[in-house]
Amino acid sequence: MTARRAAASGVRVIAIDGPAASGKGTLAQRLAAHYGYARLDSGRLYRAAARRLIAAGGTGEDAQAAVRAAQAVTAEELADPELGTDQVAQMASRIAAYPEVRAALLDFQRRFASRPPGGAPGAVIDGRDIGTVVCPGAAVKLFVTASLETRAERRLKELREKGLDSIKTRVLQDMRERDARDRSRSEAPLTRAEDAHLLDTTGMDADEAFAAARAVIDGMCT
Numbered sequence: 001m002t003a004r005r006a007a008a009s010g011v012r013v014i015a016i017d018g019p020a021a022s023g024k025g026t027l028a029q030r031l032a033a034h035y036g037y038a039r040l041d042s043g044r045l046y047r048a049a050a051r052r053l054i055a056a057g058g059t060g061e062d063a064q065a066a067v068r069a070a071q072a073v074t075a076e077e078l079a080d081p082e083l084g085t086d087q088v089a090q091m092a093s094r095i096a097a098y099p100e101v102r103a104a105l106l107d108f109q110r111r112f113a114s115r116p117p118g119g120a121p122g123a124v125i126d127g128r129d130i131g132t133v134v135c136p137g138a139a140v141k142l143f144v145t146a147s148l149e150t151r152a153e154r155r156l157k158e159l160r161e162k163g164l165d166s167i168k169t170r171v172l173q174d175m176r177e178r179d180a181r182d183r184s185r186s187e188a189p190l191t192r193a194e195d196a197h198l199l200d201t202t203g204m205d206a207d208e209a210f211a212a213a214r215a216v217i218d219g220m221c222t
Contacts, residue, residue, distance in 0.1 A: 016126035018144035021151035028126035038116035042127030047083040050091035066095040070104035099187035131193035141196035
């Protein structure tokens with residue numbers, strides 16, 4: 001299906017939510033390329049704010065400092081390779097619990113969805129609350145998940161490919177704690193939207209997940 005056909009069918013935004021290392025990022029990137037849509041990894045917004053906060057010596061305990069960092073984030077920062085470190089990821093998860101931080105980054109995401117850059121006919125946005133809070137009216141919503149064990153294995157592989165030394169037990173514990181923070185926060189917790197299609201990628205490789213997601217999207221656009 002072409003991007004032109006998707007746009008004509010009303011698919012302007014594809015919202016993808018799910019926990020860490022579920023495969024949603026890779027899937028979002030491939031779907032955006034396939035349909036000719038712009039892609040935003042909303043998690044990188046929080047990581048960019050976290051990176052700023054860490055650089056300023058912040059610990060994540062001062063909500064106002066976190067808000068100031070979030071308000072200063074620019075689109076150019078989202079390509080910073082330092083956003084992929086585990087330290088930044090953990091800090092991002094902590095400051096994402098602050099309602100004021102989420103509010104500061106909400107407008108950025110909604111502007112992207114309503115006016116995709118580069119003249120793209122639509123947007124693919126992935127994160128934790130895209131289908132429930134950021135774009136509740138998205139034409140297509142996917143909730144991508146996988147078992148904790150599978151996600152920990154993926155995260156460990158990713159860290160080792162970056163040359164970072166880590167052990168599975170620590171990665172597993174960090175992921176368990178991050179899941180708890182994401183699901184239990186009072187503001188925009190990680191949860192599946194009622195109208196989101198569930199895609200469990202446990203046992204799937206990237207190609208299989210891509211094919212499954214395309215089947216859902218194309219099925220809605222015929």
